[in-house]
Amino acid sequence: MTTNEQLRLDAVRRFLDIGESIDKDLADVVNLAAEICETPISLITLIDADTEWIKAAKGINSEPVSRTQTFCQYTIQQEEILEIPDATLDVRVNHLDAVVNDPNIRFYAGASLVTHDGNRLGSLCVLDTQPRKLTKMQCSTLKVLARQVVHIMELSRSFEILQERHERVIEANREAERSQIELKAIFDSSSDLFLLLGKHLEALSWNKALEDYVFKVTGQQLKVGDFISEYVDPALLPKFIRFYSAALKGTRIKKELRARQHTPNAAWMETSFIPVHTDGKILGVAINAADITERKRHEQHIKIQNEALSRIATMQSHEIRKPVATLMGLVELIKMDSNSNDPDYTYLDMISATVNELNEKICDIVSDSETMLHTEIAHVEKEN
Numbered sequence: 001m002t003t004n005e006q007l008r009l010d011a012v013r014r015f016l017d018i019g020e021s022i023d024k025d026l027a028d029v030v031n032l033a034a035e036i037c038e039t040p041i042s043l044i045t046l047i048d049a050d051t052e053w054i055k056a057a058k059g060i061n062s063e064p065v066s067r068t069q070t071f072c073q074y075t076i077q078q079e080e081i082l083e084i085p086d087a088t089l090d091v092r093v094n095h096l097d098a099v100v101n102d103p104n105i106r107f108y109a110g111a112s113l114v115t116h117d118g119n120r121l122g123s124l125c126v127l128d129t130q131p132r133k134l135t136k137m138q139c140s141t142l143k144v145l146a147r148q149v150v151h152i153m154e155l156s157r158s159f160e161i162l163q164e165r166h167e168r169v170i171e172a173n174r175e176a177e178r179s180q181i182e183l184k185a186i187f188d189s190s191s192d193l194f195l196l197l198g199k200h201l202e203a204l205s206w207n208k209a210l211e212d213y214v215f216k217v218t219g220q221q222l223k224v225g226d227f228i229s230e231y232v233d234p235a236l237l238p239k240f241i242r243f244y245s246a247a248l249k250g251t252r253i254k255k256e257l258r259a260r261q262h263t264p265n266a267a268w269m270e271t272s273f274i275p276v277h278t279d280g281k282i283l284g285v286a287i288n289a290a291d292i293t294e295r296k297r298h299e300q301h302i303k304i305q306n307e308a309l310s311r312i313a314t315m316q317s318h319e320i321r322k323p324v325a326t327l328m329g330l331v332e333l334i335k336m337d338s339n340s341n342d343p344d345y346t347y348l349d350m351i352s353a354t355v356n357e358l359n360e361k362i363c364d365i366v367s368d369s370e371t372m373l374h375t376e377i378a379h380v381e382k383e384n
Helices: 003-016 020-037 136-188 208-218 237-248 293-337 345-383
Strands: 041-047 051-058 082-084 107-114 120-128 193-197 203-206 253-259 267-278 281-291
Touching (some): 003 041, 003 120, 003 136, 020 120, 020 136, 051 120, 107 136, 193 208, 237 253, 237 267, 237 281, 267 293
Antiparallel strands (some): 041 051, 041 120, 107 120, 193 203, 193 281, 253 267, 267 281
8 A cells, every 4th residue: 555545545535524513515426417417316425444324315325336346546646537437338437236227327537525635525426327428518517516615524523623622722721720729629628828029029929828827917919010029027027038039040949937926917937939940940939838836835844844854853863862971970970989889879870871872862863854754755756
């Protein structure tokens, strides 16, 4: 199979898939062709590798037939009209079933259906059961009508392609809208503040949490194109602009910022400044801020607890042991001034032993307390 034939077959398949919208137009053409050429039969055919398909017919059934049993297989091989005055006298077709058997075709004239890119799809043809010839006017009209058939089919095919593309665009828009709604729902369901800034500090997009926060702290409604510097805490504005400028240069920054100090809206915000890239170019900065006030309060509470535990440990280590150490020293002094043979010396030994035992117990308590303190601090640090 040649390349040209493959291209022709591809074109035939495309036009075979045309819907029923042009059936009436094609029927009008075959009726007009039969009337002008004064024949009882007229056809519009498309020919693929093996079969002749009837797209419209007058005076004969429209069942497909084998390509080898058709007149039109020869029509598509030439540019001019193929006219066979008497089929019984033409060796190319005198053996065809339509000639030998019913309907006993004798006359045939067909014009190729040629697309704008030169593919011959089939033919517009007229047939008769009696030998005859067309006039010059009838031949010219048949060629004009053949071109009209191609125009009708190409226009219908183009319309179908446009319709398919239009439907794909509509579906793509619907999908994009669904995705945008889903994404917005995700952003709006978050308590974090999301903001997209352009290259000049202008607000481009944000979530509901940010919109509500801006209105809460400023009493103003944020609008697209507003300069965000008008809404940022003035005390933080220099830092904000510095971090924003660094992000515009490609540096990702994460900072803990204390906003709106000494106001009812005071809060600690963990704020990220993230460069937004498209095709290697930075188009703006995405800002994400999470309220970490409770976490900071918890950290401060833990710090106070740790300082208290440290003070307790210090007290246990020094203040509790100090009286015991003093008592131990006094006992030793008394023993030095006493005679070991003195009956009371035995009591001194007992007091000394008791004080030493008490000292050991206190040392154990202090050691256990320090161990528990270090364990508690390690546990708190791990949780945070």
